Structure formats: structure tokens, C-alpha cells
Amino acid sequence: xxxxxxxxxxxxxxxxxxxxxxxxxxxxxxxxxxxxxxxxxxxxxxxxxxxxxxxxxxxxxxxxxxxxxxxxxxxxxxxxxxxxxxxxxxxxxxxxxxxxxxxxxxxxxxxxxxxxxxxxxxxxxxxxxxxxxxxxxxxxxxxxxxxxxxxxxxxxxxxxxxxxxxxxxxxxxxxxxxxxxxxxxxxxxxxxxxxxxxxxxxxxxxxxxxx
Amino acid sequence: xxxxxxxxxxxxxxxxxxxxxxxxxxxxxxxxxxxxxxxxxxxxxxxxxxxxxxxxxxxxxxxxxxxxxxxxxxxxxxxxxxxxxxxxxxxxxxxxxxxxxxxxxxxxxxxxxxxxxxxxxxxxxxxxxxxxxxxxxxxxxxxxxxxxxxxxxxxxxxxxxxxxxxxxxxxxxxxxxxxxxxxxxxxxxxxxxxxxxxxxxxxxxxxxxxx
Numbered sequence: 001x002x003x004x005x006x007x008x009x010x011x012x013x014x015x016x017x018x019x020x021x022x023x024x025x026x027x028x029x030x031x032x033x034x035x036x037x038x039x040x041x042x043x044x045x046x047x048x049x050x051x052x053x054x055x056x057x058x059x060x061x062x063x064x065x066x067x068x069x070x071x072x073x074x075x076x077x078x079x080x081x082x083x084x085x086x087x088x089x090x091x092x093x094x095x096x097x098x099x100x101x102x103x104x105x106x107x108x109x110x111x112x113x114x115x116x117x118x119x120x121x122x123x124x125x126x127x128x129x130x131x132x133x134x135x136x137x138x139x140x141x142x143x144x145x146x147x148x149x150x151x152x153x154x155x156x157x158x159x160x161x162x163x164x165x166x167x168x169x170x171x172x173x174x175x176x177x178x179x180x181x182x183x184x185x186x187x188x189x190x191x192x193x194x195x196x197x198x199x200x201x202x203x204x205x206x207x208x209x210x211x
Numbered sequence: 212x213x214x215x216x217x218x219x220x221x222x223x224x225x226x227x228x229x230x231x232x233x234x235x236x237x238x239x240x241x242x243x244x245x246x247x248x249x250x251x252x253x254x255x256x257x258x259x260x261x262x263x264x265x266x267x268x269x270x271x272x273x274x275x276x277x278x279x280x281x282x283x284x285x286x287x288x289x290x291x292x293x294x295x296x297x298x299x300x301x302x303x304x305x306x307x308x309x310x311x312x313x314x315x316x317x318x319x320x321x322x323x324x325x326x327x328x329x330x331x332x333x334x335x336x337x338x339x340x341x342x343x344x345x346x347x348x349x350x351x352x353x354x355x356x357x358x359x360x361x362x363x364x365x366x367x368x369x370x371x372x373x374x375x376x377x378x379x380x381x382x383x384x385x386x387x388x389x390x391x392x393x394x395x396x397x398x399x400x401x402x403x404x405x406x407x408x409x410x411x412x413x414x415x416x417x418x419x420x421x422x
Contacts, residue, residue: 029291034245034254043245043254043287045309076254080240083417085398088343089332090350098256121300132299132384139301161401169403173343174411176400185390190372192380193387200385206294
């Protein structure tokens with residue numbers, strides 16, 4: 001990412017094995033979904049979940065999300081782990097993982113809707129779907145779901161210190177990595193939560209998942 | 212974002228004032244840039260910086276980034292602040308800010324290249340460009356820069372507790388927000404940094420900026 005020139009010089013950053021790709025998709029908090037909207041590119045942050053070879057997205061209403069039916073989509077998940085501080089502007093970079101998935105959206109029907117919505121809820125809060133009441137028929141009617149069957153996917157990963165020009169090593173300048181950390185805190189309960197209600201297990205599961 | 216249905220029901224989440232949009236762009240660590248690539252949508256994580264009404268991106272080489280010249284682009288920056296834990300799957304959501312910018316990429320020449328590259332370095336590490344050596348002619352030649360002049364921009368912001376159905380309030384279930392925090396740590400120096408070299412001011416400036 002950032003220093004695309006660094007990428008070009010280090011093609012080893014690229015991965016195509018599904019284990020790496022799936023791990024990035026499954027531990028990403030947010031997906032950025034790109035598609036053509038009235039002839040112009042659009043990139044929207046969306047919730048996502050993966051089941052096997054399909055990624056699922058949900059939307060405001062069946063009619064809105066249905067506009068994606070048959071549309072080519074690119075879904076990207078990025079995790080930033082550090083800012084790479086080099087001795088020249090050229091070699092500044094970031095440590096990160098990203099997965100880029102290409103596919104075609106298809107509107108989901110029947111039981112696949114229920115499975116997808118459970119997966120989307122449990123993606124951010126593992127086990128939450130079993131802690132809450134079932135969906136009502138009205139809620140189900142108001143919710144559209146699309147699947148993106150993975151047609152092509154790749155990942156990029158950068159780790160480690162800056163890769164400066166050797167001539168710059170003796171400059172005396174500080175070089176290294178400034179860590180970027182994403183973490184989840186303790187839950188903040190709302191006014192309708194009984195005083196003695198403990199934090200539900202799904203919150204702790206989320207803290208363990210997104211580290 | 213996530214529960215697009217919540218969005219649809221709460222259009223007050225949408226903002227179009229440039230102050231809000233600029234603040235999201237200026238404090239975002241990563242941009243997701245969408246465009247048509249050989250007829251298919253592509254979303255790439257990239258470094259970015261804003262100067263006035265233009266967003267700047269840089270790339271591997273002049274030839275690679277030049278492919279974006281004249282191409283319609285959507286640039287999205289998202290900041291996630293919490294997972295909204297509701298009493299029904301339907302009302303689960305996230306607290307976040309996102310800015311979505313539409314424009315057309317144009318290849319930058321001359322002094323605008325230097326200004327853009329300084330802005331991109333200083334976006335992640337404020338003041339870093341003044342701590343390091345100047346760019347060499349070879350490095351400048353190997354780097355392509357495009358500007359996206361902002362043609363249309365909007366922001367979405369969600370804050371606060373879950374907005375459950377009133378019928379669910381007496382359920383006794385825990386509801387609230389699970390905070391998501393992104394922060395920068397102390398710098399980790401590399402093997403070429405003198406033992407007595409202090410962390411440069413730009414790292415502290417980054418810690419203050421990205422909170």
C-alpha cells in the first residue's frame with residue numbers, strides 16, 4: 001500500500017494463498033466495497049462476513065441492496081499495524097495486511113438470508129446472535145442481503161523495519177516503526193441495561209478476536 | 212455504514228459540511244481508493260494527503276500512476292469508534308465517521324509533485340519531511356503523483372447508544388457500545404539507529420494527531 005513504489009520493488013509482499021486471505025477477511029472490522037454506481041465508482045464502508053467462498057453484505061432494504069444484483073464488486077479489507085519511519089521520504093511505508101476480493105453480487109433468498117445475517121452479527125460479536133431474540137418477519141422483510149462469490153482474491157502483507165538505502169544508514173537519523181494498535185475496550189452499557197447485568201460473553205469474544 | 216437500514220432511517224447521520232469532511236480526511240490513517248481497472252471495479256488502500264480542495268496519491272512509478280490520469284475516482288476514509296450492541300440483530304450497528312470523495316484523477320507535474328509528496332509524508336508523521344534528507348532526482352523520477360480535485364464529497368457519522376425497539380428495552384439484555392480504539396505506540400527503532408538517538412518529534416506529533 002502506501003509507498004506503492006516499495007510494493008513494486010518487493011513483489012514478495014503479494015500473497016494469493018486462501019489461508020492468508022481468509023484470515024484477513026475474517027479478522028477485519030470493516031470492508032470497503034467498490035462498484036459502479038450510475039456510471040461512477042463508489043466505495044462504501046460496510047459490515048461483512050465470510051462463509052466458505054462467499055462474502056455477505058446486508059443493506060437498508062431489499063430494494064436498495066437489490067441494485068447490486070449481478071453487479072461486479074471489489075471488496076477490500078485492510079489492517080494497519082505500523083508506520084514505517086525511514087531516513088528518506090521515498091522509503092517511508094506502512095506495515096499492513098490487506099485482502100482484495102473480486103466477484104459479482106447476487107441477491108440471496110431463503111435460508112441463506114438467515115445464515116448470512118447471523119454470520120454478519122457474529123463477525124463483529126462472536127456468539128451475539130445466540131444472546132438476542134430472533135429476527136421478526138418485518139425485520140427480515142426490511143433487510144436485503146447479497147453474496148459475493150469469490151472469483152479472484154489476493155492479499156498484500158508488509159512487515160518489518162524500513163528498507164533504507166544503505167548510504168542513509170550512517171546518517172544518525174532515527175529509523176524504525178511507529179506501531180498502530182487497534183483494540184476494543186470494556187463495554188459501555190446504556191440506560192436500559194439492568195445495573196447487575198454482566199457484560200455478555202460476545203463482547204469478550206470480540207476483544208479476543210480483534211487484536 | 213454497517214446496518215444500512217439504520218442509516219436509511221436516520222438520514223441525520225449524513226453531513227455535507229466541508230469542515231466535518233476535511234477533519235475525517237485529515238485524521239484518517241488510510242484511504243480506500245476505487246476506480247475502474249480494465250472494466251472491473253478496484254479498491255486499493257493507499258496513503259493520501261489533502262491540500263485545500265485536492266487529495267493527493269502517489270504511486271510506484273510515473274507510468275503506473277499515470278494510468279489513473281483522467282479516470283473517475285472515489286476515495287473513502289473510515290474511522291471506526293465502536294460496535295453498537297443492541298437487543299436485536301436488526302439494530303446492531305457501529306459508531307463511525309466516514310468521508311466519501313468523488314473526483315477525477317489528474318497527473319501532477321512540477322512543484323505540485325514536491326508539495327504533494329511532502330504532504331503525504333507529513334500526513335502520517337507531522338513534520339517528518341523536515342527531519343530527513345531531501346528527495347534525490349532519481350527518487351523523484353521514480354514517483355508518480357495524482358491529484359483528485361474534490362468534485363463531490365459527503366460524510367456520515369454515527370454516535371451514541373443502540374436505538375432499540377422500545378419493546379426490547381425491558382428484556383433485561385445488556386445493550387450499549389463496545390469501544391474500538393486506534394492508537395499509536397512508542398517507536399521501535401531499527402538496527403541502524405544510534406543507541407542515544409531520541410524518538411524524533413514527528414512520532415509524538417503523530418501520536419497526538421491520530422487519537
